[in-house]
Amino acid sequence: MTLRAAFSALAFALLGAVPGHAAEPGDWKLVWSDEFDGDRLDESKWTYAADCGGGGNDERQCYVVSPETVAVGGGVLKLTAIKRKTTGLANPWAGPTGPMRTGDYASGKILTQGKASWCYGRIEARAKVPGGQGVWPAIWMMPETGAYGGWPRSGEIDILETINLGAPCPAEGETCAGGRENRIFGTIHFAGDASGAHRQYGKATPMPTSPDGFHVYAVEWTPDAITWSVDGRRYARAAAADWKRDDRDIGPAPFDQPFHLILNLAFGGRWPEGANAKGIDEAALPATMEVDWVRVSQQLP
Secondary structure (H helix, E strand, O other): OOOOHHHHHOOOOEOOOOOOEOOOOOOEEEEEEEOOOOOOOOOOOOEEOOEOOHHHOOOOEEEOOOOOOEEEEOOEEEEEEEEEEEEEEOOHHHOOOOOEEEEEEEEOEEEOOOOOOEOOEEEEEEEEOOOOOOEEEEEEEEEOOOOOOOOOOOOEEEEEEOOOOOOEOOOOOOOOHHHEOOEEEEEEEEEOOOOOOEEEEEEEEEOOOOOOOOEEEEEEEOOOEEEEEEOOEEEEEEEHHHHOOOOOOOOOOOOOOOEEEEEEEEEOOHHHHOOOOOOOOHHHOOEEEEEEEEEEEEEOO
16 A cells, blocks of 8 residues: 555466465464454554555545544444545655645544564454445555665565455456456565565455455465465465565565554555546445454464
8 A cells, every 4th residue: 555556557466376274373372462342442552644645556535533534333443434625744754744735535544553563473354345436445564664675675565455346347357256346455565676676466366255244364474475365265375485686685575574554444546546447436435444353473482
């Protein structure tokens, strides 16, 4: 969900499918979690985003701190995108002051930056994601310190993204069952060479069915590989060799540093607006992503 113009062309380097079920986490220890109990966000674990930067992707929403866009109740977190004119920082990456921007939509985004980050582990969330043209929910991770430089040099791990669920797929160039968008995406972003040229590696898989719409999305991240799963079924794997820079061997870098967790619901942006029915459809609003829990486990020594 950062500066990813390549998404507009959906230029995924597809990984080979990894059949079967994820390994039982018998040697994993829970080190952090949020079950979203109570009636408010736990601010010892999360920070609210508040800006109109568009995520670097020309997204149309502004992130705001409001019960309308971020709410906890009934054991779930709800991030909701609504139509509401909102003003905020146009370039939040430059600091807390600067030019302002006004957008027509508001939504919710929370992150653990500065409060919790991890290097390696099993990161999973049980969530229900909304659909509609332009709707872009994401569960993802960014580097805590940017040890290797600005994006994409220090990497990005996308545990789950969907765009335009339920929107029509064109007859050519898409692989949606029944002609309607039904895919989930897991992706990593990194620099492919010393110049910092963007490269990505990922895979799409059909959204499984469930009685209530909730699914468990996860990555297992080690020095050797990052593996994606949904409801315990592995569907993609990137080995360290897949993200090695072309010009020299830098081992598991950049995915050998602590990353923090981000949950957000975007509306619009180059990727969703360039796919399926194109553009945005305000009929999709309000749209809500519900998160039952988030858990981070690490392997015992």
